[in-house]
Amino acid sequence: MSERYDSIVVGGGLLGAALAWMLAREGARVALLERDQLNQHASGQNAGSLHFQLEYRMVEHGWESARTAAEAMPLHLEAAREWAALGDELGESLGVAQQGGFMLAETAEQVEVLRRKTALEQEWGLDVRLLDGEEARRLAPYLSDSVLAAAFCPLEGKADTRIAGPALARGALRLGAEVRTRTEVVDLVPAGSGWAVHAVERSDAGERMLRLEADTVMLAAGVWTTRLGQLLDVSLPTIPLALMMSVSAPTAPFVPHLVQHAGTKLSLKQTGNGTVLIGGGWPARLPLAADGTPELDRRPTLLQSSLVGNAAAAIGVVPRTASLPIVRSWVGTTTVTPDQLPLVGQVPGRPGVFVATGGSAFTLGPSFARSLIALADGRPPGIDLHPYDPARFERLSHARR
Amino acid sequence: MTAAHDLVVVGAGPAGAAAALAAADAGLDVLVVDEQRAAGGQIFRTTPPEFGGRRKLPTGYPWAGELLDRARSHPGIAWRHGATVFGILPVAVDAAAGADASAGPGSAGFDVLTSDPADPARSGRVRARRVLIASGAYDMPVAIPGWTLPGVMMAGAVQGFLKSQRLRVADRVVLAGSHPLLLIVADQLLAAGARIEEVAIARGLPSPVELLRALPAVPGHVRLLGELAGCVLRLLRAGVRISTGTVPTEVLGDGRVQGVRLARADRGWRQTGPARTVDADALVLGYGFHPSTELARQLGCGLDWDSAQGGWIVRHDAQLETTVAGVHVAGEPSGVAGAEQSRAEGELAGLTIAAALGRPVPERALAGARRRIRSASRFSGVVQRMFAPRREALLELATPATEICRCETVTRGTIDGFLDENPFAGTADAVKLACRSGMGPCQGRYCESAVAGLVAKARGTGVGQAGRFAAHIPVKPVPLQAYVALADDPPAL
DSSP states (O other): OOEEEEEEEEOOSHHHHHHHHHHHHTTOOEEEEOSSSTTOSHHHHSOOEEOOSOOHHHHTTOHHHHHHHHTTHHHHHHHHHHHHHHHHHHTSOOOOBOOOEEEEEOSHHHHHHHHHHHHHHHHTTOOOEEEEHHHHHHHOTTSOTTOOEEEEETTOEEOOHHHHHHHHHHHHHHTTOEEEOSEEEEEEEEETTEEEEEEEEEETTEEEEEEEEEEEEEEOOGGGHHHHHHHTTOOOOOEEEEEEEEEEOOOOOOOOSEEEESSSOOEEEEOTTSOEEEEEEEEOBOOBOTTSOBOTTSOOBOOHHHHHHHHHHHHHHOGGGGGSEEEEEEEEEEEEOTTSSOEEEEOTTOTTEEEEESSSTTTTHHHHHHHHHHHHHTOOOSSOOGGGOTHHHHHHHHHHO | OOOOEEEEEEOOSHHHHHHHHHHHHTTOOEEEEESSSSSSTTTTOOOOGGGOSOOOOOTTOTTHHHHHHHHHHOTTEEEEESOEEEEEEEOOGGGSTTOOTTSOTTTTOEEEEEEOTTOGGGOEEEEEEEEEEOOOEEEOOOOOTTTTSTTEEEHHHHHHHHHHHOOOOOSEEEEEESSTHHHHHHHHHHHTTOEEEEEEESSOOOOHHHHHHHGGGOTTOHHHHHHHHHHHHHHHHTTOOEESSEEEEEEEOSSSOOEEEEEEBOTTSOBOSOOEEEEOSEEEEESOEEEOOHHHHHHTOOEEEEGGGTEEEEOOOTTOBOSSTTEEEOSGGGOOOOHHHHHHHHHHHHHHHHHHTTOOOOHHHHHHHHHHHHHHHHHHHHHHHHHOOOHHHHHTTOOTTSEEETTTTEEHHHHHHHHHHOTTOOSHHHHHHHHOTTOSTTTTTTTHHHHHHHHHHHHTOOHHHHOOOOOOBOSSOEETHHHHTTSSSOOOO
């Protein structure tokens, strides 16, 4: 005997919760399955930046890759609009504040990067302007004198990663969706016109096998996407990237903006609770299995070089952070794809199964959710998803064979 | 950065000092890192030398003076006092020349990250072939209405003030709890000139059966029991009211403690009668201790839930090695069992580590240490059973308005409400992420067991199933600049 749904969402991060809520709002009967607790991995562990300027990782590898990255700008502009309205639609705060974000330059070379980057972004329609050091410090007196220039984007800001995902899940629950934690998907097989999802539900009493059926299945599993692809015999390549973040004890508000850097990995912001979050993509070490593949179920270890580098970068541009008591430095594993572009669309050759992950999936999560639901309904998505079509890797793997 | 030590010991209490001494006697190069100014841990805290006078150590442990003196003067032991170990990282195998790449984490040793709260520029790291976690325990917090008022203190802290500064924390004191330390602290406060308004013990008097069962554990611990009996006698002689089967239900006061409400409790420590008010300017709580396991958690060591032994304790083998190779544990983090057992465990751990690093260690010495652990554990086992906290009953003392997490001011009502609205949440960490309980400067030491207790109650599971908070670097807050000081050549700021 199996339970029947319109749609099953696999993964209880921000994207999965947004999908469940949006689907339930359209009247669909939805079940969300999460192997752990909700919001425990990348969605709850990332720094919650709503960044729409090109990041350091996109400009550090030269101008060609920056141009490629800029092609995702429509997705970012859509995400900026989406986040601004999401809390009101849901009727619950997601801790969103869009008070603007800086990207800083401390050398003449970095000023040049900002100049070109800003021009490129403006071509794509992003509201961003270049300020000199004095202008930046007038807006942000906490910045050090070493800041020579700053690109300022008023749309940027932050969402609260602690509350955004669970708030959306609660919204889904209010609309009748089912949310099942400690429930791991172990097989996906065609059933009639839809799919049968086999899952193991774990409780203190033991394990129980579930068989659920649905017309559509939405894969929102982040770093576990590749494993789910294997269940479907489809290549959905992802690369886990372990990153470090740190947070201070609460302090009086002094940084209203998102702060990033054009010459080093840095993101810095102050949350509504007064804590200062410091990150920016400093790596951690993923544990490797005997065969050299990363073990996703074990916690990565911090690297001292990252502790040193991230702290020096933060103190360099916001000197007041030097004396802030740091309460936690933690590691989360984010997901990128081999070509750095997200995977968004129908799983190739598996009608009814949709996937989204990879690359800024927190910032872009609500847009990904909206787009997948449109695709599943046979409606045109609001944005051109063609560059993110998962089939591009399927073709690649066939070509190799 | 200096050369690696054979062994870095975290904590200079009975376990750490005994381990350092045993390892150094066997020929190891040992560094002991401790937060205090002098060796001895909480149990053998003394006044600073500036106070003058002779060192006073508790009479129950006649070996203490010699252990500390020998350890302090041993040429094989270096000391770093006044420093906090805020994290331990396994040295990356590929980063260590000559390391066996097929071996697991820790095979190339560990970097022990330290910070000096008084001088963050002195932060840094030391490399160790092996590490021993002997970080002791802290007072078990109990959240009752009004417990955040100034004047509510824990028994261990009150004793710490007396031992280290001869400071009497208040003039009119109520003590409430279940741990034998409560009586010792009451006696010490009395001697220091405080007026003891009442000592409220949660459990009833021990039954004859319990006493009979406890008898075989006593040999060798006569001094300890004698000390306790002396405390009770002096308190009774001074006319102090000692109530059994009594729990505190509320702390009264405006801006500070002005009174304590006490009520009768049944054998399960649940309130049975109406509460009465006792005027006081301080309430001292003493329900037991939680082991300091944050370094073991941060390193990824396995832990097990054992309420009687203090809550989450570090899993270890008979040689006191944790589930992370090269990381050892001794004393309270392996299960709260007191100074006698801590010292014996430290000795065994020190000898085992020396043997593992190729030093000759006579089997006789190992057998002696094991025998002392067994003997001590007979006594500590009885203490644990007789005084085990009834955690579910203590949790019920918290009302919806009671702050569970005082760092982030999260009330019981908030946590219960979250659990009601989010039926899919079932772990302490899920509550932490959503409610912020456990995210403040104390990093959850004060609220973890209560949060897990609320989850367990709401979901009908055990505290062990509700899980524990993850621990991260830094295990105690450090200023951001302490990170920069970890660089081999710290950049100028």
